[in-house]
Amino acid sequence: MASSFLPEQARVPPSLQFPFPPVTKFKIGLCQLKVTADKENNILHARTALEEAAQKGAKLVLLPEIWNSPYSNDSFPVYAEEIDAGFDASPSTAMLSEVARLLNITIVGGSIPERSGDKLYNTCCVFGTDGKLKAKHRKIHLFDIDVPGEIIFKESKTLTAGETPTIVDTEVGRIGIGICHDIRFPELAMLYASRGAHLLCYPGAFNMTTGPFLWEVLQRARALDNQLYVASCSPARDVGAGYVAWGHSTLVGPFGEVLATTEHGEAIIISDIDYSQIELMRKNLPLEKQWRGDVYQLVDVQRLNS
Numbered sequence: 671m672a673s674s675f676l677p678e679q680a681r682v683p684p685s686l687q688f689p690f691p692p693v694t695k696f697k698i699g700l701c702q703l704k705v706t707a708d709k710e711n712n713i714l715h716a717r718t719a720l721e722e723a724a725q726k727g728a729k730l731v732l733l734p735e736i737w738n739s740p741y742s743n744d745s746f747p748v749y750a751e752e753i754d755a756g757f758d759a760s761p762s763t764a765m766l767s768e769v770a771r772l773l774n775i776t777i778v779g780g781s782i783p784e785r786s787g788d789k790l791y792n793t794c795c796v797f798g799t800d801g802k803l804k805a806k807h808r809k810i811h812l813f814d815i816d817v818p819g820e821i822i823f824k825e826s827k828t829l830t831a832g833e834t835p836t837i838v839d840t841e842v843g844r845i846g847i848g849i850c851h852d853i854r855f856p857e858l859a860m861l862y863a864s865r866g867a868h869l870l871c872y873p874g875a876f877n878m879t880t881g882p883f884l885w886e887v888l889q890r891a892r893a894l895d896n897q898l899y900v901a902s903c904s905p906a907r908d909v910g911a912g913y914v915a916w917g918h919s920t921l922v923g924p925f926g927e928v929l930a931t932t933e934h935g936e937a938i939i940i941s942d943i944d945y946s947q948i949e950l951m952r953k954n955l956p957l958e959k960q961w962r963g964d965v966y967q968l969v970d971v972q973r974l975n976s
């Protein structure tokens with residue numbers, strides 16, 4: 671019998687729910703974009719890519735981490751937008767909203783630097799087909815790394831960490847959002863799975879040190895742990911940039927299989943998602959039933975406090 675040291679509603683077993691998705695099969699687009707120092711141009715470029723992905727049949731399109739600005743602590747304050755102050759204060763999200771509505775697609779809008787009061791965040795906005803902002807995820811785990819001789823980067827120099835997991839119901843299923851380094855923390859993905867996510871989206875910009883070893887394996891691990899789809903989207907590599915992105919935007923299926931990927935240049939990946947594969951995987955290998963809540967437990971802090 672399961673021990674009861676946590677209230678029932680706060681326990682996080684894997685794959686607790688499988689809410690019936692509004693669609694079972696659809697195409698996803700991952701836009702691996704070149705990012706420049708020219709913000710206006712970045713916005714135009716992202717718009718063109720979203721249009722191309724939609725024209726190729728994508729119903730859900732994912733953009734990269736920090737697609738409107740160079741990825742640097744010097745740039746974040748300069749390129750940051752006040753998302754909560756409305757579209758006049760945020761040309762990047764204004765474009766995402768308009769394109770989502772005009773093209774009738776769901777957009778997981780990568781991330782942009784966000785200003786809120788005296789704080790800056792690394793923020794992903796999700797827009798529904800009506801152009802409305804459905805969710806806003808602020809990167810929860812800031813990326814601070816110091817590998818001597820290879821890479822030093824400290825997001826915490828300028829950014830503040832988000833406080834809230836973000837799971838959103840869209841016309842293409844229930845989506846859990848993480849930004850880049852968030853993917854390293856399996857508890858966040860498990861929490862999304864326990865709340866019924868079909869797909870986890872990670873806009874991300876791994877680099878030339880972490881990318882080759884970790885980017886794909888982390889995505890496959892999160893997909894396998896939770897028996898769901900995982901999509902990632904990186905900026906294209908720019909060897910002249912201060913932070914050189916690994917690229918390799920990828921879609922992984924619930925069997926941990928890489929369904930689509932690319933190299934490091936600009937690319938628009940279009941791939942099929944079929945949520946019936948999640949049910950099949952969970953039927954074949956019912957981790958939820960095998961989960962040992964009497965031996966270990968995770969707590970969903972939000973549920974505990976609600």
Ligand SMILES: O=C([O-])CC(=O)C(=O)O
Nearest residue numbers: 813850851875876877880
């Ligand atoms: O969070 C980020 O921006 C980058 C990251 O995790 C990595 O490169 O390993």
